[in-house]
Amino acid sequence: xxxxxxxxxxxxxxxxxxxxxxxxxxxxxxxxxxxxxxxxxxxxxxxxxxxxxxxxxxxxxxxxxxxxxxxxxxxxxxxxxxxxxxxxxxxxxxxxxxxxxxxxxxxxxxxxxxxxxxxxxxxxxxxxxxxxxxxxxxxxxxxxxxxxxxxxxxxxxxxxxxxxxxxxxxxxxxxxxxxxxxxxxxxxxxxxxxxxxxxxxxxxxxxxxxxxxxxxxxxxxxxxxxxxxxxxxxxxxxxxxxxxxxxxxxxxxxxxxxxxxxxxxxxxxxxxxxxxxxxxxxxxxxxxxxxxxxxxxxxxxxxxxxxxxxxxxxxx
Amino acid sequence: xxxxxxxxxxxxxxxxxxxxxxxxxxxxxxxxxxxxxxxxxxxxxxxxxxxxxxxxxxxxxxxxxxxxxxxxxxxxxxxxxxxxxxxxxxxxxxxxxxxxxxxxxxxxxxxxxxxxxxxxxxxxxxxxxxxxxxxxxxxxxxxxxxxxxxxxxxxxxxxxxxxxxxxxxxxxxxxxxxxxxxxxxxxxxxxxxxxxxxxxxxxxxxxxxxxxxxxxxxxxxxxxxxxxxxxxxxxxxxxxxxxxxxxxxxxxxxxxxxxxxxxxxxxxxxxxxxxxxxxxxxxxxxxxxxxxxxxxxxxxxxxxxxxxxxxxxxxxxxxxxxxx
Numbered sequence: 001x002x003x004x005x006x007x008x009x010x011x012x013x014x015x016x017x018x019x020x021x022x023x024x025x026x027x028x029x030x031x032x033x034x035x036x037x038x039x040x041x042x043x044x045x046x047x048x049x050x051x052x053x054x055x056x057x058x059x060x061x062x063x064x065x066x067x068x069x070x071x072x073x074x075x076x077x078x079x080x081x082x083x084x085x086x087x088x089x090x091x092x093x094x095x096x097x098x099x100x101x102x103x104x105x106x107x108x109x110x111x112x113x114x115x116x117x118x119x120x121x122x123x124x125x126x127x128x129x130x131x132x133x134x135x136x137x138x139x140x141x142x143x144x145x146x147x148x149x150x151x152x153x154x155x156x157x158x159x160x161x162x163x164x165x166x167x168x169x170x171x172x173x174x175x176x177x178x179x180x181x182x183x184x185x186x187x188x189x190x191x192x193x194x195x196x197x198x199x200x201x202x203x204x205x206x207x208x209x210x211x212x213x214x215x216x217x218x219x220x221x222x223x224x225x226x227x228x229x230x231x232x233x234x235x236x237x238x239x240x241x242x243x244x245x246x247x248x249x250x251x252x253x254x255x256x257x258x259x260x261x262x263x264x265x266x267x268x269x270x271x272x273x274x275x276x277x278x279x280x281x282x283x284x285x286x287x288x289x290x291x292x293x294x295x296x297x298x299x300x301x302x303x304x305x306x307x308x309x310x311x312x313x314x315x316x
Numbered sequence: 317x318x319x320x321x322x323x324x325x326x327x328x329x330x331x332x333x334x335x336x337x338x339x340x341x342x343x344x345x346x347x348x349x350x351x352x353x354x355x356x357x358x359x360x361x362x363x364x365x366x367x368x369x370x371x372x373x374x375x376x377x378x379x380x381x382x383x384x385x386x387x388x389x390x391x392x393x394x395x396x397x398x399x400x401x402x403x404x405x406x407x408x409x410x411x412x413x414x415x416x417x418x419x420x421x422x423x424x425x426x427x428x429x430x431x432x433x434x435x436x437x438x439x440x441x442x443x444x445x446x447x448x449x450x451x452x453x454x455x456x457x458x459x460x461x462x463x464x465x466x467x468x469x470x471x472x473x474x475x476x477x478x479x480x481x482x483x484x485x486x487x488x489x490x491x492x493x494x495x496x497x498x499x500x501x502x503x504x505x506x507x508x509x510x511x512x513x514x515x516x517x518x519x520x521x522x523x524x525x526x527x528x529x530x531x532x533x534x535x536x537x538x539x540x541x542x543x544x545x546x547x548x549x550x551x552x553x554x555x556x557x558x559x560x561x562x563x564x565x566x567x568x569x570x571x572x573x574x575x576x577x578x579x580x581x582x583x584x585x586x587x588x589x590x591x592x593x594x595x596x597x598x599x600x601x602x603x604x605x606x607x608x609x610x611x612x613x614x615x616x617x618x619x620x621x622x623x624x625x626x627x628x629x630x631x632x633x634x635x636x637x638x639x640x
Contacts, residue, residue: 034614061614066557066564068604071358075608078351092467093559096479119466120404168465169561197465 025083026056027286028076032087032113033064038253038275039087042112045279046085055283062089073097077104083286084108091115091171098131107289109134111282116298117171122178127297132289134281134299138172141271142179142224144305145250148269149222152248155187159221162212163195164205164234166226173197173226176252180224193219198230205233213241222248228258228270235266254306254314262311269307272314277301327631328580328592332599339606346609353488355598355605360490361386361556361565363597364549365572366579367501368542370593373576374505375538376518376585377437377444381451382546383568385429387561388459389550393422394468394475394560402470406463415474422554423547429455430543434536452569459562469559479555490552497548502590504541514538519586575600578628599624 027050031043043059050057058076062069066089076084083106088094094115101108109132110116116125116133127133153159163180166173177195184190193216198205205225212220220243225231231251238244244266251258254272261267278301288295306314323330340347365382372379395406397418429451436447481489505511516524517531525531554560579596581588603624607617 031614058608058611059614060608061617064563065566066559066561067361067553070556071354071604072608074354074358075351075605078348078354078605079345079609090467090557090559090561092469093557093561095469095558096556099480118403169467169563 024054024056025287025290026058026079026081027083027085027283028073028079028081029057029059029282030062030069030072030076030084030086031059032062032069032089034061035064038255038273039112041275042087042279042282045276046111046283047279049280049283053283053287055287057283062087064089066090066093070096073100077101077106082106082290085111085282085286087111088113088115090169092119092169098128102128102130107132107286109282109286109289111135112278114138114171114175117175119169119171119174122174132285132295132297132299134278134285134301136273136278136301136303138175139179139182141252141273141303142176142181143183144179144271144303145176145224145252145269146180146183148250148305148307149224149248150183150187150190152268153221156189157187157221158189158191160191160193160216160219161222161224162193162209162216162220164208164223164225164230165195165197166200166230168197176226177224191219198225198233200227200229202229202233202236205230206237209234209237210241213237213243218246220247223250225249225251227251228253228255228267231267231270232257232261235261239266252303254304259306259311259314262306262308263315265308269305272304272306274301274304328578328595328599328628332595332602335599335602335606339602339610343606343609346606351605351609353486353491355601356491356494357488358605359597359601360494361549361552362568362571362575362600363494363594364497364545364552365568366575366593366597367497367590368545369569369572369576370579370581370588370590371501371505371514371538372444372542373573373581373583374518374585374588375514375534376521377535377538378573379433379448379539379542380445380569381429381433381448381455382542382572383565384452384454384456384459385426385543385546386550386553386565386568387563388429388455388462389422389425389547390554390560390564391459391463391468391562392425393418393547393550394471394554395462396421397471397475397554398468399470399472404466405470406468412472415472415478418554419551422550423544426543426545426547426550427540428543429546430540431536433543434539437539438532438535456562463560463562465562467559467561471554471558475555475558477555478551479558490556493548493552497545498590498594501545505590510534510537515586517585571600574625574628578625596628599628 047057060072069089084101091113107130112135114135116127163177165177196208198208223234228251231249234249238247248268250269252271254270258270281299281301398405400412433448433451437444478489483492513529513534517534575596576593579592
């Protein structure tokens with residue numbers, strides 16, 4: 001009698017373990033900053049996907065502070081997570097994060113902010129064993145913007161362009177900016193006038209573009225912004241100066257404001273960054289690695305060019 | 317009566333002990349030795365800042381610039397500790413220097429910033445709040461200017477030892493540095509004439525001056541010590557992150573002030589202890605670590621942290637009111 005009870009308990013617990021083991025992964029998601037709107041989109045898609053697929057996703061807010069993020073990651077590891085998903089606060093200082101994951105012997109997936117691009121040369125760096133990146137190829141966004149301008153004005157047009165850059169520490173900045181220049185350099189009529197960082201912020205972009213209007217006047221014919229927030233700042237400054245009809249403005253991300261602005265004909269172009277693809281891709285990659293499947297170390301989530309022609313497809 | 321006295325004197329320690337005990341019971345992962353060591357490790361940086369802040373606040377000052385001072389020390393320190401092969405170096409032709417050079421430079425920069433703060437307060441008579449508020453932006457500006465707005469990375473491996481090395485196989489180097497800072501600050505405040513004078517000028521500045529204390533010199537020295545500790549914290553920071561971001565440590569002054577305050581240091585000066593600053597820093601660290609491990613929503617974490625500061629000060633005020 002006693003024996004059979006013991007046997008029953010053993011069988012039951014084995015069965016529970018088997019069922020639980022199949023799906024019950026716990027993954028730590030270290031967000032860079034809950035104040036970064038686009039990152040919270042990516043996070044909510046990751047969270048929704050995790051829930052649908054029985055993954056326990058634990059979230060942490062790095063508050064744009066590397067040290068806070070480091071602590072979050074240490075706490076996740078102490079909590080016994082099976083894998084880490086990280087949007088690095090400082091993509092150029094990820095070495096300690098990689099070391100920690102390796103020490104704990106768990107897979108590490110970076111999302112959206114690519115630590116494996118040299119910020120000065122935009123060259124791809126080698127991705128270490130057990131580490132993965134899910135994100136877009138930032139150079140594509142820059143290429144799409146410049147190609148749109150060339151398409152609108154013609155290959156032989158004479159045009160001076162400026163670039164509103166994001167934070168200099170972020171690898172998206174050199175990628176997107178470099179992508180602009182790569183295309184414009186093919187056409188001698190397109191002249192580079194200036195570039196400056198607006199730190200992704202709309203208000204800073206307004207001031208910078210106001211100054212550029214003063215400095216370059218009619219020479220200015222295209223504003224390439226590294227994100228939509230700054231592109232919309234540029235639109236405001238140009239409208240105030242009565243120059244919007246003569247200047248093409250391009251952004252990146254396709255945030256909700258940008259969809260509206262393109263619909264109204266105020267903003268000309270945006271390269272949609274696929275937040276859903278990135279968020280879901282991050283969880284998919286982590287789970288695939290944990291299941292022992294073969295996974296690419298770099299999963300590219302493509303940008304989608306959006307202008308007045310196809311913006312209706314993106315209105316929800 | 318006796319029990320009441322103990323409770324009012326060590327109330328905040330009790331709070332820490334209860335927090336740790338509760339978390340240990342609720343969460344098996346919290347009580348793992350590796351995690352308890354994490355709690356100490358994560359307390360180091362603002363713990364070191366809180367030590368200096370305790371001196372500053374006892375001396376009736378404040379320092380709103382420590383976060384940006386830390387960032388300035390960190391970028392300059394890191395720029396002298398880059399690998400020879402690093403791309404985009406601040407000093408392209410500089411060979412690899414021994415680790416002691418960047419460390420000393422961080423400390424010197426910290427002391428220099430502290431002296432400037434002290435000089436503004438002592439010689440112009442403007443409130444410490446204003447002088448260090450100005451320095452907050454000035455130091456941040458210099459950090460951005462110096463680094464060109466970009467993080468300084470590709471550092472020599474010695475930084476790794478500082479950030480993640482272990483002494484005797486279990487004690488993280490940053491924790492050792494923190495313990496040394498605690499000991500030095502404790503001796504300084506309790507066993508030296510300097511320490512007595514800090515309490516004296518915080519208690520009553522005019523009386524201190526009349527009794528022959530050079531108050532101006534004291535203000536310079538107190539702020540220089542705060543700067544020195546900001547430099548030490550910067551070295552630990554660079555070691556932990558193996559890079560130095562000019563935007564680093566934003567808002568750390570508030571965590572340092574909060575740790576000091578919940579540890580019982582009075583904002584009106586003259587009252588405060590080193591162990592209070594340590595307990596305050598640990599409460600913050602336990603709170604952040606524990607809440608993350610319990611999976612509490614990050615927005616709630618911020619709200620709870622805010623309430624803890626307010627409640628800590630309320631307890632402290634009642635304690636001091638009772639004394640008077």
